[in-house]
Amino acid sequence: MNTRFLRAIVRKDLLTMLQNRGVWLPIVILPVILLVIMPLALILAPTAVNVNMPGSMMQQLDLFMRNMPDTLRQQVAGLTPQQTYVLLFTVYFFAPFFLIIPLMVSSVTAADSFAGEKERKTLEALLYTPASDTELFMGKVLTALAPALAVSWSSFILYGIVVNAAGAHIMGRLFFPTTMWLALILWVVPAAAALGLSVMVLVSTKVKSFQEANQIGGMVVLPILLLVFAQAGGLLYFSLPVALAVGAVLWVIDAVLIFFGIKTFARGELIARL
């Protein structure tokens, strides 16, 4: 594997993406909305109205907790309603939401790298270089994964600062990250990024433009929404074993999709479809 080829492909693709607002704008906006504005609103808005939570919200929280698994109820035993509320939303309910970030970033960058290259009619020149099919594929994989992990991990740090700062007066201590979040960041986030990438590699072979790839590939967030709904309905909550299991399932799906992705990324196949 010639690492110089990989670096050249990653550099080229990232430089191209930086010139394309349609690619980098959602990558910047989504984490800000999801990890700064939403948690701040959820923590500060109800508590700003009254130091004690309003009665109706208290009743709703009580009702909500009754639907939750016993293990989660044990986790929050002994906490005040406000502390329960903050912990519930920032630690447990935001976990599946967070996975949208690596998925979205990797699928957008992969769409630009694979389908965008085809749309801009630049792929042929790349295929005439000495880089092997595997080197070209790996270069493009890194192009999608590197920003996804960089954005996810820096978003995680940002989220940690935001929720600890906003919730400090309620929790009275640093309460984030938990062990589950560390597993999420180190095990599930790379798997989610790989999922966004591998789906987009396959989608890109069938479409002709970045937009088309994005529209079809965007459906990859649906399983994450299922996790959100499953948690809201009390079917599961994002504990450490659940995070590990979700990561394992994603890695298996990734392995299968990447296997097929590599098969489609052969010079002869690509050039015949130009």
Next chain:
Amino acid sequence: MADFVIEAQGLTRIFGAQRAVDGLDLRVKRGEVFGFLGPNGAGKTTTVRLLNGVLAPSAGVMRVASFDPVRQGSAVRRRTGVLTETPALYEQLTARQNLLIFGELYDIDARQLPARVDELLRLFDLADRANERAGTYSKGMKQRLALARALLHDPEVLFLDEPTAGLDPAAARQVTALIEGLSKKEGHTIFLCTHNLTEAQRLCDRVGVISRGRLLAEGTPAELADHLWRGNWVQITLTGSPSEALLAALRAVVGVIDIKVDGTALDMRVDTIERTPALLRAAVLAGAEIYSVTPRRRSLEEIYFELQANGGAAEAEP
């Protein structure tokens, strides 16, 4: 013994029911400009892809720069440069960035790459705008930049696929002059795919004519003309219309095959151009006043259309 840098035998590529390249036999000598002529869809681009190991053949064998493109595609592409039909530039990047990135992809020594990039930018008259985005360039400039990219690693063989297609006459002339310089001054072997016959006539040492994936003929324009038409043409223009006595005197000259009269001009087919002095002598003795004499070679355009019309078969006309 000739040193062939491209050799293909029975090269075939089938897409579904279509034979894009059909049993192609080809040999290109080192240092020559080989014109690969044919209409759109004849199989020119597919042949370039096959020879560069980008597309696998359905049948046949080939060697490019002593390597097998099927098994040693990467080694072949290190020794070839390809100017694709569209420039395929990264338009959001500057000309310099385009060349630097491709320099890395061609594995040019990192210490030498910036100097090589500067050299090519100067050679192709792009140095002044090297730090501007390629997307802001005119078509001619983009084509020059794409040509510079194909030359970055100083390839043994340069494949040029329709290098002047879509360019205005001035830009096309500039690109043609650059290609001429590459072959004459720098000694590159050039495989030129084109349907621009004027360009091919000017640049090519030998040509191959392809139609529907099949090679109809291969050789120098003179060899192809000899293959298609027996004899050579000499045109004599007189000051007046030719008399019957003059025509009879000319027909009596040994080696004259045919005479066509067009006003004051006589188009004479002779077995060899060496008959010209005897023809002139006979004409003068028959009282003709001669205005001009022109030995006429068949143009590549005439050869091309004759081949396309006859599917490569030699002319039946005597």
